[in-house]
Structures are given as structure tokens and as C-alpha cells.
Amino acid sequence: MTARRPARHRSDAPDAAASSAAPVEGDLYPHMHARFQWQLPDQISLAELCCGRWARETPEATAILSDSDTGCRAHYSYAQLQRAAHRLSNALQRLGVKVGDRVALVMPQRFETAVAHIALNQLGAVAMPLSMLFGPEAMAYRLQDSGACLAIVEAGALPTLREVRAECTALSHVLVVGGAALQEGESDWMAALQAEDARFQPRLHAADDPAILIYTSGTTGAPKGALIPQRALMGNLTGFVASQNWFGFDPRDPSVASEAVFWSPADWAWTGGLMDALLPTLYFGRPIVAYQGRFTPERALELMQRYRVSHTFLFPTALKAIMKACPHPRKHYDLHLQAIMSAGEAVGDAVFHWVQDELGLTVNEMFGQTEINYVVGNCARLWPARPGSMGRAYPGHRVAVINEDGEVCPPGTIGEIAVHRRDVHGTPDPVFFLGYWNNDAATRAKFTGDVENSWCRTGDLARMDAQGYLWYEGRSDDKFKVAGYRIGPGEIENCLVRHAAVANAAVVPKPDADRGSMVKAFVVLSPGHQGSAQLVTELQAFVKGRLAPYEYPKDIEFIDSLPMTTTGKVQRRVLKQLELERAQGRPGASVSG
Template identity: 80%
Template sequence: MTGTTATDAGTTAGTTLPPEAAAANAAAGAAGGGLDPYALIHGAFRWQVPERLSIAELCCGRWARETPEAPAILFDSDSDCRAQYSFGQLQRAANRLSNALKRLGVQAGDRVALVLPQRFETAAAHIALNQLGAVAMPLSMLFGPDALEYRLKDSEASVAIVEAGALEAVRGVRGQCPALRHVLVVGAAAPGEGESGWMAALQAEDARFTARDNAADDPAVLIYTSGTTGAPKGALIPQRALLGNLTGFIASQNWFGFDPNNPTARSEAVFWTPADWAWTGGLMDGLLPSLCFGRPILGYQGRFAPEKALELMARYRVTHTFLFPTALKAMMKACPHPRERHALHLQAIMSAGEAVGDAVFDWVGRELGVTVNEMFGQTEINYVVGNCARLWPARPGSMGRAYPGHRVAVIDDEGRVCPPGQVGEVAVHRRDVHGDLDPIFFLGYWRNEAATAAKFTGDPMDSWCRTGDLARADADGYLWYEGRSDDQFKVAGYRIGPGEIENCLVKHEAVANAAVVPKPDAERGALVKAFVVLAPGRQPSAALTSELQAFVRERLAPYEYPKEIEFLDSLPMTTTGKLQRRVLRQLEADRAAGRST
């Protein structure tokens, strides 16, 4: 929306439909959908990013002043513990936590680890840290000791806020993390040395706090991505990146319920996603955007199960959601006709992580009553491509079109835009179609200037940011995914970096070398497969396979352990000694296709 500032109450940086697009949308409806308003929407949108910007203010502060009793966090768990928290309660808890963290010496720019699930304290921690100007570093509850230790050491996190279920894992690596001086424990666990309990810490503090005046370019979140080789990289996300996410968020949620000029929809909208709030998908695609628009989000602390997901959506009258394709597939198989058993109120479903596919796409439309809006993005540049069924037609199997405010193209190795139909690398330009800087971009990789520079092609402030994903564009600007240009792959919605798993395997005394690749799988899209070269004197066996799987599962995340291990005498290498994973990937692809190898 032209002329809207990022801090206007109820609106954020052009997140309402532009007048030109609204007219086009009305015309499209009158014409029976014959008119595509996409070009008008994309062309009319202009970024309006102020110099001073605070995620805490956008997501909580303004709502705590204007609608303090409005629900912010709805909570449910597999133990049937349920609660509801208002924006006023969220702000007071965040203020107390800001004071407690300040007392512990946390300052602007300090990294604070959050090893927390979907719960009220997680949201309060993000608001509190942002008010201090500190950097939140969300970590999955599923991380094992190796994964935790690397991230805590590399980031030099000074404090960790840890749910009781992950406390022993953090305690086990704390001795190797010299910068970690204090642990704040959430839940029923007795604090040890250098630790304190959440409730006691907050009860000792004032519920008032004067928030720091953050700049739009100040860092807000540090999220580690998995590297294709070697160690994971920490992507440093600025305050302004939330604004960059919002056009994609409201488009993928069909604008319903997220239009500030529609108070009826606002009172009805409820968001939920099973995506972990420790990942970009849960945090930047769910928690923060929902709060930014003053809408409640459901936090569920428990394992995903198809029937439970449908039960939750019915109980809390969930209107908007983000569901991975694997979750939708599981729901389709477990409950083919969900509306026969559950009173659902869905208005929009966004899906990302892999292709939804025709079968799931059709099932969702037929059985859930909405069209899936597929989306594409990365931690570094999130929510840049996708669909909006309300405003432009989804094409099953397509990644969609560039969301308003983002200039996206398929480019070749020299950085030239490819013609329609030619496969190249998906890239996002620093500047939009009007020449304005796009706020979506990350600040860089934590202490890794070389990796940051390699991500861009051209002048740093007038360049393409390469995603590493291959695609082709059609004549209408829809993108069609063609795979990764590197060795990362996705399993059940999680991005897998083979280097971390390979490094873990090699730590086992029986392993001399290892390579990890995706194995095609009809259910999940891919499984983690490891090719292992054994150390001298060791022999392959079923027992050793189980031992290696357990070894990885205990040290990394459960979704990272290899579901299948194949023992080889040697791995394919280049003449310079580099591992050729593509040879093994092709081997698995040939096997899956029934081709002789």
C-alpha cells in the first residue's frame, strides 16, 4: 500500500492490498476470475521501511497498549495442559524477563540461546531479547550434544533459556562452552550451579521495562543452517527482515484474516503450524507474523500426529496454517475425509519444504475446502516466492511467483537472467522492481565473510543473492523447481546438510570415511542414506549399522540419522581428493528408477 509507514497501528509496510490491486481483484471476481491482478499488485507495491524498527514493538508492544486483553498465545500439550495468554500478559512477562536478563549482564548484540518448544515462554523470550537489543538464537529441542555444542560455542552465547526436557543435553556440553555463563530453566526442574528457574527469576523483577530503540538493520535473530560441507553457518537476521516476510505471509494466507481494515476477520483469525518455532518456518512464517498482525497463534507442545492435528484445528477454530507436504500426506492417509469427523474452519493453508504434488493438492481442495498455497524461501531470504489462491491461480507443482516487493529471477552462472523454460539458479535481487532495497535480506553469515560474499553475484548493494536451488520460469513468471545446485536436501520438511552427519559418523571408531545423500522415498520424498568406509579391521554387520544409527541419533537431531547405511570399500573422489556426492546421488536415483547400476 503506497503511503503506509511500518509503524502505523494495524498495518505494516504495505501489508494491505493496494487500491489498484483491490480494483483488479474486484474486476477479476466480476469477470469470473478471467483477469489476473498479479501484475498490478506486484507493480503497485512499495516498501516503506523506517530507520528505527523493533520486532518487539511490532509483535507485542503496540498491541499490549491498544488491545491488552486480546489473546496472543493459545497453548495445548500432549499432557492436556491448556492455557491462554493475552498481549498484556505477554508484554508483562517479556518486561520481567528483560529486567532479569539485564541483571545477568545481557547487553545489545549478545547472543542468547533459546532451547524451547512451542509455548508461551518462547514468545516472551523473543520479545524480551528484542527489547534489550540482544540476539535470539533458537535451537531445536531435538538437537543432540554435538549439534548443541557447536552452535553454542560458535555463537559464543552468554545465556541459554532451556526447557526442562533439554536441560541435561545442555548441561552435558556446557563445560565445552566457556562463554555460556548462565542457564535459565523453564519448567519443573531443580536449577543447578549457574542456573536459575524461570518463575523465580521473573517474580523478582519489575513488570515495566523501557525497550531499546532498535535500528532496522540491527540484528535480531541468529539461525544456523546446515552447510553442504563442513560446519553449519549462522544466518544473522535483522529487525527489518520481519517486514520483508509479511507480503508473502499475507498472500499465502489469502489475505483473509490478515487485512487490518477487516476487523471481523481479525477477530476470527487463529494461526497454527506444527513447524518448530526454533526454525525459520515456525518462527518467521508463523509465530512473529501472527503476533505482528495482532492475531493469536496456537502453540502445541507435543509430537505431530495427523488425527491430533485435525483435532487441534477443530478445537481452536484454526483458520490459517502452515503445514509441510509430509504432514498433509500423513493427514490424507490417516483421515481421508476429515470434515466428516472434524468441524474445521480453515481459510488458507501454506505449504513449503518440498513439492506438494498433484494428489495432495487435489485432496486438500476437495476434503479441506481450500487451495494449498505453496511457498519458497530460505533462512537467509525467506518468503520470496509462492502462490495466493485468492489473487492469482496456483499451478500444481509450481513454486509460484515472486511475492510483492521481491524481484526474483532464474539466472545462469554469469548472473544473466535466463529466458523462460531454461533451467538456472533461483536468485533474489537486493533491490525490488522500483529500485528500492528489499528488507528481506539477512545481514550475513556469522563470522564467515567468505561464505557471505559467495552468496551474492555483483555489487554488494545491487546484486543477486543465489539460493542454490535450480528452477525454470514459464512465460507467466511461475517458477518450477528442478532440484538443488549443491548437496543439501530436505527430509520431511527439514533441510539436511550432509557435512554435519558425515562429520558425526567419522567420529565413531569404526568409521574411516562417510558420505551422506538422499535416497528417494515415496512417502517422505527422501530418506537420509549414508555410505560408509570402515576402519581397518572392522567388518560390516547389522549390529554395527544399528550402532552407527544410534550414534548419530544421540548426537544430532533424530531426523538427521541415516535410515539406511551401505558399506563400501571406497568413496568416489575427484583427482584433488574431493568427495563426489553427485555420483552417489545418481546411484540412488538410478536404483529408485529401476535402472541397472
């Protein structure tokens, strides 16, 4: 594998960002953030940036390293990726897919998923990734709401799609990846591609042309489709290279590069897997591991060893699982990690220090949303990380904590994290989504201020210190009051996870006749531990001795797993609803994700 320099140093690629700043010693952040300026071209094509140019210039370089729990492995080059994408673009065009049409991708991490994204983009269609884990209701809602005209489906998800297809009147055809007995209106992927020419003339895109439609994870309310433009990937790049400790490049000498291999268990059907892993890795012409199989801590460590993974995105639940299952991984695995990025939930200082002690790295926590991805985080190589902090605004993004009136809060004050449409120089920030699909009211509600000079609200609470570090305080709808005290679940959950018996925890309010509510903790135990009244008392004392007296959980319930979204976030609303139903006398209520 040949290491390559970032595209912005190439003459044929858009100069997405530039800084005339000379490197300085120590904390580089204030200098970088103040001097960074966006420089975007009028035309941007994800297919060209992530595949076309590499297929021409380094065609034999590895793009996808495919692996699976069945032992099937393969390597695919950028040339192979491009040829397959050209064939698929021709096949889709023959099936009637036009510019702007939404095409659903119900696919896991595999070569064909990358092919589909490149093919759809160069055709001008909008890719709509959907999780393989979606049940019939979740899949039907998104297919109906988007008006998807075609679906590309891995055989494992085909039964679910067939169950709801009659309800999705716009869906005219299904392309099936993998062996399956086909029904009317379905075609085999391999047969369709083999019938087509490996040449195709990609469409030229304006920077604001739509590229991807991603539905929010729906932790509260119905999922909304965020329409992502071509330019959004460029807006992600400062966060990607920072959170990946410059992704194999030397920030003081961009001509110096080392081999980089990326892997993440993050599903390519959501923002964390697609925009934080697959597309940025391909943008830099590097290989990414595509693994089809269930995540386990041992399997994750084996994969990182086998492919000499240098850079990874592991969400906090994955890091916690690895920490509990293999406390000393470097004693058992030959790892080559240079950077770990984490997001989705607060990492917490317990995991932060474990990564430092046992993996020899400082985890780069990151924060973003489907609508405005990769806007806050850390870069251990360029500025000091502070345990428990989610980091600072990445270069190119203007981030603040605001109050209900849209005013910027003074340092140390808790408010809502917001991102301004324009950077510190007044230049439009390319990271922003175009709006919610067919939901103008929700789009307007997301912003405070006029259209061109507004803050985008995230719904997440934090406080910012004098140096620009943000300290997460939880979702605005996760906070609750107990005996007059306002409780944030994150601090209690982080404290519980420090205990050897706790693999994961979620804290919610439990209705109480006297106090209004009490602190309730749902706890997933580490391997080898059993729930008992004695352990409940021990955990309560553990929290009491470390946090405020009113924060310890008066009720602890041991469960096998926490309800999670497909993006790895704890669905506290499910647990809150469970407690409410129990309080209302519904004995059959149980935990379900």
C-alpha cells in the same frame, strides 16, 4: 477474540509497504507485483510490532493459546505477554546481558518462548533459537560458534546442555523453564521473573540492527549462522498475507476482517516456525496455538478442530502423513480452515489435489530460505495456482532463474533461483539477512555481483515460465546422472507417493559399476502395508507407467522413517552417504538422521 486490521493501516505503526493500485478482476498478480513499493521507517522494533502496541491498545486480546499432550491448557493475553517480557528483560539485564549479546533459546512451542523473544528484542540482545531435538554435538557447535553468553532452556533439554556446557566457555548462566533440580550457574525462570518489576523501557532499534541468529539446517556442510535484522520481518509480510490468503482480511476491502487463529507444527526454533508463524501472527495481533507434544495426523486435526484454526502452515511431510492416515478428514472433524501454506520440500501434485478435494482449499506452496525468507509462493485468492508450481515472486521481491555466470535465463530454462537485493523499483528489499555469523567468505559466496546490485543465490534449481511461475527442479546437489540422463529426485518421489502403499519416499543415486549410478528409492510405507518383493515390482511398474523409462527405481528399500532435518526436510545426503559406504564394503552402514 477481536479481529484487527493489518498494522500498516494504523497511524502508530510503520507503513512497511504500500500500493496505490485499485483492485482488478481475475489474475491480480501482474498488477500487484509491478505497483508494490517498500516504505520502511528508519527504526523498527520487533518487540513493539509484535507485542507492545497490542498490549496498549487491545490488552485483553488473546496472544497465545497453550496446549500440550499432557492436557495442560491456558490462554495468555497480549498484556500478560508484555508484563512477562518486561520482567524477563529486567532479569536478563541483571544477569549481565547487553545489547548485541547472543542468548540461546532451547525451547518448544510455549508461552515462555514468545516471552523470551519479546524480552530479548526490547533489551537489544540477539535471540538464537535452538531445537529441543539437538544432540550434544549440534548444540555445542552452535553455542560455541555464536559465543552465546546465556541460555534459556526448557527442562527437557537441560541434560543435553549440561553435557556440553563445559565446552562453551562464553556461556555464563542458564535460565531453566519448568521443574528441575538446579545446579551452579542455573536459575529458575519463575523465581527470576517474580523478583523483577513489570515495567521496562524498551530499546529503540535501527532497521538494520540484528535481532535473531538462526543456524541453517545443514543439509550440506556445516550449519551457518544467518544474522537476521529487525527489518526482515517486514520483508516477510507480503509472503505471509499472500500465502495465508490475506490472513482473514478482504484484499478488496481492508476494513473487512474475520477472526483468524493460526497454528503450525513447525518448530519455533527455525525460520518456518518463527518467521512464518509466531512473529507474523503476533504482528497482526492475532492468537497462535502453541502445542507442546509430538506431531501425529490425528492430533493435528484435533487441535485444528478444538481451536477453530483458520490458517496454518503444514510442511509436505505433515500433509502426506495426514493424507495417508485420514484420507477424508472433513467426515470426521469440524474444520474451519481458510488457508494452508506449505514449504520445505516440493508439495507435488498428489498432495496438491488431495488438499483441493478433501479440504476444499488450494494449498499455497511457498519458497524461501533462512537468509531470504518468504520470497516466492502462491495466493489462491488473488492469482491462480498451478499444480506442481512453487508459485511466483511475492510483491516486493525480484526473483529470477540465473545461470552460472549470474545471467538471467530465458523462460523454460533450468537454472538457480536467485533474489535481487533491490526490488523492481530499485528499492532495497528488507527481507535480506545481514550476513553469516563470523563467516565473511560464505556471505560473499552467497551473492553474485557487487554488494548493492547483486543476486543472492539459493542453491535451488527451477525453471520459470512466461507468466513468472517457478517450477522446482531440486537442490543443485541433489541432481545426479544415470546412463547419461540427469535425474531430479522430486518427480520420482512425487510419483511414488501417489501409490496407496507409500507414505513418503526419498530418491538418491546408488553407485553402480556399469552405469556409474542407478536410481534408488527409500520408501516409508503407509499404515497397513508390508514390504515385499511383490510390492517392489508393483512400485517399479507404477513409476515406469508414469515417468520416463530411465527414471524408475531399480532398487527400492523399505525403511521405518526418512532422515530429516529439524525443519522437516529430507536429508538425502545421509542416504547418499549410506549408499556410498555400502558400495565401499561397509556392511554396518545404516540409515540414521
